[in-house]
Amino acid sequence: MKVLFVIVAVLFLPIQAQAVTPAEDIATTIMLRGHPCGSAVTQIQEQSDSAGNRTIRATCPNGYRYQVDVSSEGRVSVKRLN
Amino acid sequence: MKFLKRSPLVMLLLSLCLFALSLAGCAKSKGVLVGEGRVVEPYGMEQAIEPKPVYVGEIESSKKKLVEENSSVATMKPAVTQKIEVKPPEISMEQLIERLKMTESIGFLTKLAIRSDVLDFKQSVESHRKRGVFEANAKMLREYFNGLLLKILALLERDPTLSRDIHLARESIWKSLVEAKS
Numbered sequence: 001m002k003v004l005f006v007i008v009a010v011l012f013l014p015i016q017a018q019a020v021t022p023a024e025d026i027a028t029t030i031m032l033r034g035h036p037c038g039s040a041v042t043q044i045q046e047q048s049d050s051a052g053n054r055t056i057r058a059t060c061p062n063g064y065r066y067q068v069d070v071s072s073e074g075r076v077s078v079k080r081l082n
Numbered sequence: 083m084k085f086l087k088r089s090p091l092v093m094l095l096l097s098l099c100l101f102a103l104s105l106a107g108c109a110k111s112k113g114v115l116v117g118e119g120r121v122v123e124p125y126g127m128e129q130a131i132e133p134k135p136v137y138v139g140e141i142e143s144s145k146k147k148l149v150e151e152n153s154s155v156a157t158m159k160p161a162v163t164q165k166i167e168v169k170p171p172e173i174s175m176e177q178l179i180e181r182l183k184m185t186e187s188i189g190f191l192t193k194l195a196i197r198s199d200v201l202d203f204k205q206s207v208e209s210h211r212k213r214g215v216f217e218a219n220a221k222m223l224r225e226y227f228n229g230l231l232l233k234i235l236a237l238l239e240r241d242p243t244l245s246r247d248i249h250l251a252r253e254s255i256w257k258s259l260v261e262a263k264s
Contacts, residue, residue: 026191032199070191
C-alpha cells in the first residue's frame with residue numbers, strides 16, 4: 001500500500017510543479033515591465049473596485065515594493081512604491 | 083623390303099627425313115604471328131591454323147574505352163535526386179492563442195501583461211501605417227517584435243512544445259500582426 005502511494009505521489013509531482021504560484025506570477029509580471037525582482041514576491045495585498053479594476057501590492061526579495069494595476073480591459077501596469 | 087633390310091644407311095636417311103618433317107609440323111602449329119612489331123601468341127589450335135591479326139591501335143582504343151567506363155562509373159550521379167525541404171508545420175493563429183491561454187507555465191497576470199504588450203505593438207504598427215512610415219520603420223518594429231517573442235519563449239520554459247511551435251510559426255505571427263487591414 002505504501003509503495004502504491006509513493007508511486008502515485010511521484011507521478012503527480014511533476015504535474016504540480018508545472019503550475020505557477022501567484023507569488024511567482026506577480027514577480028514575473030513585475031519583471032516583464034522592466035523592474036528588478038526575484039523569483040517570487042511576498043506580502044501580497046489585493047483589492048478591486050466596482051469598475052472591475054484590480055490593484056495588487058507585493059514585495060520583491062530585493063526589498064522593493066510594487067503596485068500592479070490591472071484595468072477592467074485587461075491592461076497591466078506596474079509602479080514602484082518605495 | 084629386302085632392299086631396306088639390306089641398306090641401313092637408307093633407313094637412317096628415311097628416319098632423319100621423318101624427324102625433320104615432324105619438327106616442321108610442330109613449328110607450324112606453334113607459329114608466332116607478328117603484327118606491326120608486336121608478338122601475339124595463339125591460344126588454340128584453330129587460332130594457330132587461321133590466325134587473326136591484332137593491331138596496336140585496337141588494343142589502345144579498347145583500353146581507352148575501359149578507362150572511360152570506369153571513370154563514368156566513379157562519377158555516376160543518382161538518376162533521381164530528391165530535394166528535401168524542411169517546412170514549418172502549419173499552425174493556425176487561433177490555435178496558438180488558445181494554447182497560450184490554456185498553458186499552465188505562465189500565470190494569469192503574466193498572460194494579461196503579454197496581451198497588453200501585443201495590443202500595444204498592434205496599435206504601434208497601425209499608427210505607423212496611417213502615417214505612411216511603416217516601411218521606413220519596419221526594421222525597428224521587427225526588432226521590437228523579436229524581443230516580445232523572446233520574452234514569451236522565455237516564459238514558456240515549462241511548456242517546450244508550445245515554445246517550439248511559436249518559434250516555428252514566428253514568420254506567420256509577424257505577417258498576421260503586420261498585414262494591412264483594408
